[in-house]
Amino acid sequence: MDQLQLAENVEKYLRGELNDAEKKAFEEARQNSAELDQMVVEYQSFIEQIERYGDVRQFKSTLYDTHQTLQEDGFIKELKIKASARIINLWSRYRRVAVVAASIAGITALFISGMITLFSPKTPFNDIEELRRKVSSLERQSSNQRNELNKFKSKIEPGASVKFGGTSFMIDAKGYLATSAHVLKGAKKIYVQNHEGEEFLAEIVESDQIADIAILKITDADFKPSKQLPYGFAKTTTDLSEPVYTLGYPKDEIVYNEGYLSSKTGLDGDTLSCQLTISANPGNSGGPVLNKNGEVIGILSARQASANGVVFATKSKNIYKLLQTMRESDTSNTVKIHNNSSIKNINRSSQVKKVQEHVYMVKVVLG
Amino acid sequence: MGITEQEKIAFKAIGNNEKEAIELVYKENYGLIQHFVVYNNGTEDDARDIFQEAMMVLYEKSKQPDFELTCQIKTYLYSVCRRLWLKKLQHARRIEMQIENFDNIVPVEEDLEDHEKLTKQYLIMRTAMGKIGEPCKSLIEAFYVHHKNMQEIAGFFGYTNADNAKNQKYKCLVRLKKLFFAQYKNQ
Structure with missing residues (x-):
């Protein structure tokens, strides 16, 4: 009898699942073999251990739940002891810790101030001024950028003014990108730039002003298509409170931001979009919004100026819809997107590393 | 003080992980233990941990076929908590415990x-x-x-x-x- 068979028999015997004849045979064998007997005893106690482990765990969780319920129902309240008693308690408890902490703090402070006087360079006042000038020049630069971005100001929502910038991302590795339609408003020529700074000429192949999606195709001869996209496209909306993140170009360098899904509808209950709480800036428009599995759940489109951190994204199922209409009007069209993400089980920073290669800055030359 | 039939049933039910019984015992006893721990240099969290550990002891005893509870659940829980907390205080070298006048204490060392x-x-x-x-x-x-x-x-x-x-x-x-x-x- 092999080990597996034997173990199974022992277990059946212990659970009383053997029939009479089998049981008799087993007990006989057990009497004749000290080894088998030993195995039965060991097995029994081991399985009891496992079962006890399970029971205890369940009991602990019941206790935990009970405590939680009673606390919520107000049966368990925090005891208020008199302030002075509390302070004396705290003092007597932490007296030793406090003494040690104070002396360590003292020594460290002396040590550090010694080190600082020893090593700090004698800073001339010029350096500091220069720094300030740099800051102000940076400020000027960024205000120029802001002004430029404001040119794309949309007039869709007069009540809640929204600002736009330009990001796009690959939906098909052959060179098809998705972005927000409003980013391309009044465009004469469109360039997209990848995270390494390479620029490619692109053109609009389809756009839907209502859903605020546009699909671009890179027409540049320099563009080399990549094999496969790491992320997939979700057909359904993520649940409320699920963490999401986005990548975009609010400045020349790619920027990562994270937040969560706060509502399944957009501004004034718009069902084409959803609401996120995430920090986004002009320039993030058109960027992908991904969930923790690395699936694109939407395209970042706008933020509400009157509230902080409230951002709207067009749901990704609208991309599917738009592609469907494209296919209907042009049968030669071969844009394909898939819903399985290959970065599902890797950590966030590795995900981002893979995703950022497919996120492009959109540069619009106005006509 | 002896143990009533009702308490015996509750005691058995704890061993079977029955929610209602656990909640009842929790409701009836937590306040006393919380008071005891918090007034003896403990925090709210300490009180919860100690009480839940005592419940665990009760659970183990209930599962043990040859064990018979001879005092009230309240007395047993209090005795266990008292012992556990004293031990914890000693461990942390804070032995200034206010000895309370609670004459209903049973020996629980072996348990x-x-x-x-x-x-x-x-x-x-x-x-x-x-x-x-x-x-x-x-x-x-x-x-x-x-x-x-x-x-x-x-x-x-x-x-x-x-x-x-x-x-x-x-x-x-x-x-x-x-x-x-x-x-x-x-x-």
Whole structure:
């Protein structure tokens, strides 16, 4: 009898699942073999251990739940002891810790101030001024950028003014990108730039002003298509409170931001979009919004100026819809997107590393 | 003070992990223990931990066939908590305990020794379970803790048939056994 068979028999015997004849045979064998007997005893106690482990765990969780319920129902309240008693308690408890902490703090402070006087360079006042000038020049630069971005100001929502910038991302590795339609408003020529700074000429192949999606195709001869996209496209909306993140170009360098899904509808209950709480800036428009599995759940489109951190994204199922209409009007069209993400089980920073290669800055030359 | 029939039923029910009974005992006794711990240099969290550990002792005793509760649940819980908290205070070298006039104390030292032993075993099993990894952990739990049969398990874990699942379970059990006894014998 092999080990597996034997173990199974022992277990059946212990659970009383053997029939009479089998049981008799087993007990006989057990009497004749000290080894088998030993195995039965060991097995029994081991399985009891496992079962006890399970029971205890369940009991602990019941206790935990009970405590939680009673606390919520107000049966368990925090005891208020008199302030002075509390302070004396705290003092007597932490007296030793406090003494040690104070002396360590003292020594460290002396040590550090010694080190600082020893090593700090004698800073001339010029350096500091220069720094300030740099800051102000940076400020000027960024205000120029802001002004430029404001040119794309949309007039869709007069009540809640929204600002736009330009990001796009690959939906098909052959060179098809998705972005927000409003980013391309009044465009004469469109360039997209990848995270390494390479620029490619692109053109609009389809756009839907209502859903605020546009699909671009890179027409540049320099563009080399990549094999496969790491992320997939979700057909359904993520649940409320699920963490999401986005990548975009609010400045020349790619920027990562994270937040969560706060509502399944957009501004004034718009069902084409959803609401996120995430920090986004002009320039993030058109960027992908991904969930923790690395699936694109939407395209970042706008933020509400009157509230902080409230951002709207067009749901990704609208991309599917738009592609469907494209296919209907042009049968030669071969844009394909898939819903399985290959970065599902890797950590966030590795995900981002893979995703950022497919996120492009959109540069619009106005006509 | 003797023990009523009602208390006996509640005591048995705790061993069976019955929610209503646990909640009842919790409601009736938590306040006293909380008061005791918080007024003796403890925090709210200490009170909760001590009380839940005492409930655990009660649970173990209820499961033990040869144990008979001879005093009220309240008295037993208080005695256990008192002992546990005193030990914790001594451990932290804070022995300024206000001795309360509570004459209903039963000796629980032996019970606590048993409890310590069982807790150690539980922790060893927990560590071993943590080390065998998935799907072994879920497989073993499904069979021995949730008492699912092999057909269900095969379906749930995506094995082609019950025999495959059985085979896998056996391998997992052997690994778990090795991990468990490696620690257990060290104790």
